Structure formats: structure tokens, C-alpha cells
Amino acid sequence: MTPIRHNGSDGDPVLDAVRDCVLAVGVRRTTLADVARRAGVSRMTLYRRWPDLRTLVGDLMTREWIDVATRAIPQPVPGTSTRARIVDGLVAGVQAFRAHPLFCKIVDVDPELLLPYVLDRRGASQEALLALLAEPLHEGHADGSVRPGHVERQARALLLTVQSFTLSLRTMTDEDDPELDSTAFLGELRTLLERTLKP
Structure with missing residues (x-):
């Protein structure tokens, strides 16, 4: 699957990966394993920064919404x-x-x-x-x-x-x-x- 590019400002590969997953299948069908695979990191690497997928998606939304507002x-x-x-x-x-x-x-x-x-x-x-x-x-x-x-x-x-x-x-x-x-x-x-x- 071709990754979907974004306009976010920080280029965090994990946030990029969760964005691609959510755009492809939605939040409920996205797993931390999917995100880790897309980002090229281990699940343990994700767990050290985010306790669960909802927290990770929250950080993604914050990045994307602030980027939109700043550009506007x-x-x-x-x-x-x-x-x-x-x-x-x-x-x-x-x-x-x-x-x-x-x-x-x-x-x-x-x-x-x-x-x-x-x-x-x-x-x-x-x-x-x-x-x-x-x-x-x-x-x-x-x-x-x-x-x-x-x-x-x-x-x-x-x-x-x-x-x-x-x-x-x-x-x-x-x-x-x-x-x-x-x-x-x-x-x-x-x-x-x-x-x-x-x-």
C-alpha cells in the first residue's frame, strides 16, 4: 500500500504511519502492530511513547489540527x-x-x-x-x-x-x-x- 503523504510539520514517522493507517481503514480497524509495521519500528518502541492507540491518535490529531490552523x-x-x-x-x-x-x-x-x-x-x-x-x-x-x-x-x-x-x-x-x-x-x-x- 502506498503511504499517504501529509502536510504535518514535524515529520514524525510514527505519526505519519498512524495517519496512513487511519486514512486507509479508520481508527477502529487500526492496530499498534499495523502502525509499527508501517513505521518500521517495534511495538515496544511504540509502547514506550504511547500507552495505547487512542493516545497515539490523539497526538496525531493535535499535530494535524495545529498544522491546519497555523497555515490558515x-x-x-x-x-x-x-x-x-x-x-x-x-x-x-x-x-x-x-x-x-x-x-x-x-x-x-x-x-x-x-x-x-x-x-x-x-x-x-x-x-x-x-x-x-x-x-x-x-x-x-x-x-x-x-x-x-x-x-x-x-x-x-x-x-x-x-x-x-x-x-x-x-x-x-x-x-x-x-x-x-x-x-x-x-x-x-x-x-x-x-x-x-x-x-
């Missing part, structure tokens, strides 16, 4: 406000997540993996995403483009908003109706974010 953030451009960068980055991030092959596979085959992070607790990915949002929010407060407020609370509210669009957008869209397709709803997301952040 626009670079500063003279004449563009920090608020515009935040809004553009969040909308682009939702689009990128929804198109990401690993995200699509998990949603289609193993959606229960995502439930703890929706219903019970924040995961490492969410903590990292909140940290990514904090800096531009501080910058937006400083340049006056983002309404003053508690940075951590604002970051959490933004993440709640984009998380709902990422996970649930397809339940609300009718792709054969241009007024109710995903593009139209991403426009609504942009409006929500802009109005939320505007002073």
Missing part, C-alpha cells in the same frame, strides 16, 4: 487590520478543517473520537488553538480593531463558534440551494465573527 492564519499585510486577519484566518481554518482528509475520515467512520472534546473536556489541540488566538487578540486590542475584552474568554467564544461550524455545518446545508450551501454559511460565519470582534 494570514500573514500581516500593511493596511490590513488585526481583526480582518483573525476573521480571515478563522473562516479559512473552518474550510481547511472540513476539507482535511483525516478530519473527514474520522467524522465519517469514527465520530465518537471527537465527542469528548465537544461534550466533556478541552483537548491538547483546543488548548493550542486558544493559545494561537490569544496573540492576535492582544494585537487587535492594541491597534483598536478588536473590541476590548478578556482575551481568554474572547478566544474561547471564538473557538466555540468556529468549532460548531466545523463539526455541524453539513447538518444545516443544502448544497443544491445556493442560498443554503456551505459557501453561504461561511459568509454568515464571517459576519458573526466580524460583528463579534468589532469595537
